[in-house]
Amino acid sequence: MSNVIFITGATSGFGRAAARRFAEAGWSLVLSGRREERLQALRDELAAKVPVHIATLDVRDAEAVQGMVDALPEAFRKVTVLLNNAGLALAPEPAQKVALQDWHTMIDTNVTGLVNVTHAVLPLLLETGKGTSIINIGSVAGEWPYPGGHVYGATKAFVKQFGFNLRCDLVSTGVRVTDIAPGMAETEFTLVRTKGNQAASDALYSTTTPLSAEDIAEQIFYVATLPAHININRLEIMPSRQAWSSFAVDRD
Numbered sequence: 243m244s245n246v247i248f249i250t251g252a253t254s255g256f257g258r259a260a261a262r263r264f265a266e267a268g269w270s271l272v273l274s275g276r277r278e279e280r281l282q283a284l285r286d287e288l289a290a291k292v293p294v295h296i297a298t299l300d301v302r303d304a305e306a307v308q309g310m311v312d313a314l315p316e317a318f319r320k321v322t323v324l325l326n327n328a329g330l331a332l333a334p335e336p337a338q339k340v341a342l343q344d345w346h347t348m349i350d351t352n353v354t355g356l357v358n359v360t361h362a363v364l365p366l367l368l369e370t371g372k373g374t375s376i377i378n379i380g381s382v383a384g385e386w387p388y389p390g391g392h393v394y395g396a397t398k399a400f401v402k403q404f405g406f407n408l409r410c411d412l413v414s415t416g417v418r419v420t421d422i423a424p425g426m427a428e429t430e431f432t433l434v435r436t437k438g439n440q441a442a443s444d445a446l447y448s449t450t451t452p453l454s455a456e457d458i459a460e461q462i463f464y465v466a467t468l469p470a471h472i473n474i475n476r477l478e479i480m481p482s483r484q485a486w487s488s489f490a491v492d493r494d
């Protein structure tokens with residue numbers, strides 16, 4: 243039986259690129275996200291290569307997540323990798339200008355959603371144990387502060403620490419846990435963050451060389467296919483043309 247990867251946020255960006263990368267290697271795919279037509283298109287693209295199960299899912303809805311996992315067909319229940327990828331940033335403006343709802347949406351998706359999916363899928367990983375993985379998509383924003391990072395960065399710090407703490411509890415189960423923390427990568431991320439401002443998204447990624455979704459998918463595949471005795475705790479990846487900046491100092 244082939245390996246199975248369960249991907250949240252497979253309709254775009256890293257999740258979709260990961261689906262393609264794992265399909266190339268013959269893995270069976272469980273693909274979820276809210277945009278059903280995109281899931282169908284991806285299934286149409288990949289089902290000739292590998293078994294594909296799609297499920298429309300909002301990770302914020304704990305009951306729906308559990309129901310979707312409970313309803314997984316037998317051939318997709320032996321999950322080898324959970325890729326907790328669904329997530330978003332909103333509100334690039336300073337904290338004092340942000341609508342509370344945007345903060346809630348980021349927490350509900352990046353924190354509560356990730357916890358919902360982990361809780362529902364973990365029993366399936368434990369059934370196999372050795373060699374299985376939870377791969378969480380964190381961010382450099384979970385480690386390094388920057389203006390406008392406020393709640394987004396804090397949710398990714400949660401992702402990092404949740405993963406480290408999971409490792410402590412799962413150490414004897416064979417289930418590995420990794421925080422993959424990308425820097426700037428060109429996906430629909432900025433389009434979502436700016437609520438549809440294509441020009442802002444294009445401006446951010448032009449005149450530099452961001453990471454691509456495929457770059458991150460390759461790292462996810464690397465982590466997932468390491469020998470079972472190796473656990474990458476955290477993998478932080480930036481484009482070579484991105485680095486940190488100096489401290490801000492308020493002056494008279």
Ligand SMILES: NC(=O)c1ccc[n+]([C@@H]2O[C@H](COP(=O)([O-])OP(=O)(O)OC[C@H]3O[C@@H](n4cnc5c(N)ncnc54)[C@H](OP(=O)(O)O)[C@@H]3O)[C@@H](O)[C@H]2O)c1
Binds near residue numbers: 251254256274382431
């Ligand atoms: N791009 C970057 O620079 C960057 C850097 C570091 C970390 N990240 C992280 O990488 C992950 C993937 O982002 P991306 O860059 O690939 O952005 P993207 O192209 O916007 O993809 C985000 C994915 O998350 C899904 N999603 C969002 N809210 C959801 C919800 N409530 N329920 C289910 N799925 C949901 C979206 O699917 P639907 O809209 O169809 O539901 C989409 O498939 C995110 O966790 C993001 O925070 C991105």
